[in-house]
Amino acid sequence: MDWNAGLYDQQHDFVAAYGEHLLALLPDGLGFAVDLGCGTGALTGPLTARAARVVGIDASPDMIAQARLRLPQVEFLVMDACDMPWNGSVDAIFSNAALHWIEDQERLTAAMARVLRPGGLLVCEFGARGNIGRICAAFAAAFQAALAEEGIGAAYLNSERFYFPSADEYAALLVRHGFTVRLAEEYDRPTPLKGGQDGLASWMSQFFAQDMDCVPQAAQEKIFAAVADALRASQWDGGQWIADYRRLRVVAVKH
Numbered sequence: 001m002d003w004n005a006g007l008y009d010q011q012h013d014f015v016a017a018y019g020e021h022l023l024a025l026l027p028d029g030l031g032f033a034v035d036l037g038c039g040t041g042a043l044t045g046p047l048t049a050r051a052a053r054v055v056g057i058d059a060s061p062d063m064i065a066q067a068r069l070r071l072p073q074v075e076f077l078v079m080d081a082c083d084m085p086w087n088g089s090v091d092a093i094f095s096n097a098a099l100h101w102i103e104d105q106e107r108l109t110a111a112m113a114r115v116l117r118p119g120g121l122l123v124c125e126f127g128a129r130g131n132i133g134r135i136c137a138a139f140a141a142a143f144q145a146a147l148a149e150e151g152i153g154a155a156y157l158n159s160e161r162f163y164f165p166s167a168d169e170y171a172a173l174l175v176r177h178g179f180t181v182r183l184a185e186e187y188d189r190p191t192p193l194k195g196g197q198d199g200l201a202s203w204m205s206q207f208f209a210q211d212m213d214c215v216p217q218a219a220q221e222k223i224f225a226a227v228a229d230a231l232r233a234s235q236w237d238g239g240q241w242i243a244d245y246r247r248l249r250v251v252a253v254k255h
């Protein structure tokens, strides 16, 4: 999908702020670490303090362009994570808020297992089962209603688009690919969105941009307003929108 890298940094910098806790799960003194799905590189910088060589990879050219501007001295590559080339030579893969976007999880997990050396670490966090469940349900209903009104026939497939597994399901996937799982925990992380009343619409324009491609501007606004109406009672705290994030945090070792 096309990412708006500028909006991501200004409005959704909470993504990286939460990820800093995840960095603490990595040891110091690593040789080679990969930041998988590095986005604009907000966590790739701090990662360089823990590893002699760091490479940030992301499938989005816009994100990588922004990351290179932020950190010209760091190696960033536009790359599909399933095609990582470094067989058996990576000491750690770090990934924050990225894995749920990747469609083929078997291929991805095989690729991570292939590039890590024996004893190499996977430290990642992404959406757990039920992540943004209320937002997705409200968005799906509003989206289908607005498109029906416009006479546009499009099926909304959001729930199938993201990979939000339970801890047990993800641990089983890792074990099948040769990992020992040290930690796999799901937790609720209610997440305040910046921008006051407009925060939810801004979040949807960033993260559901792909769905909006085929939707005329006026219908987009109707969808945003309908989602806000549906969620006001549960997700508006009087000053800000609270997104219903659930996270899955994982530490696993390749054997």
Ligand code: BEZ
Binding pocket: 097, 100, 126, 127, 131, 132, 162, 207, 245
């Ligand atoms: C997230 O959990 O970070 C996320 C997943 C899908 C869309 C937007 C955000």
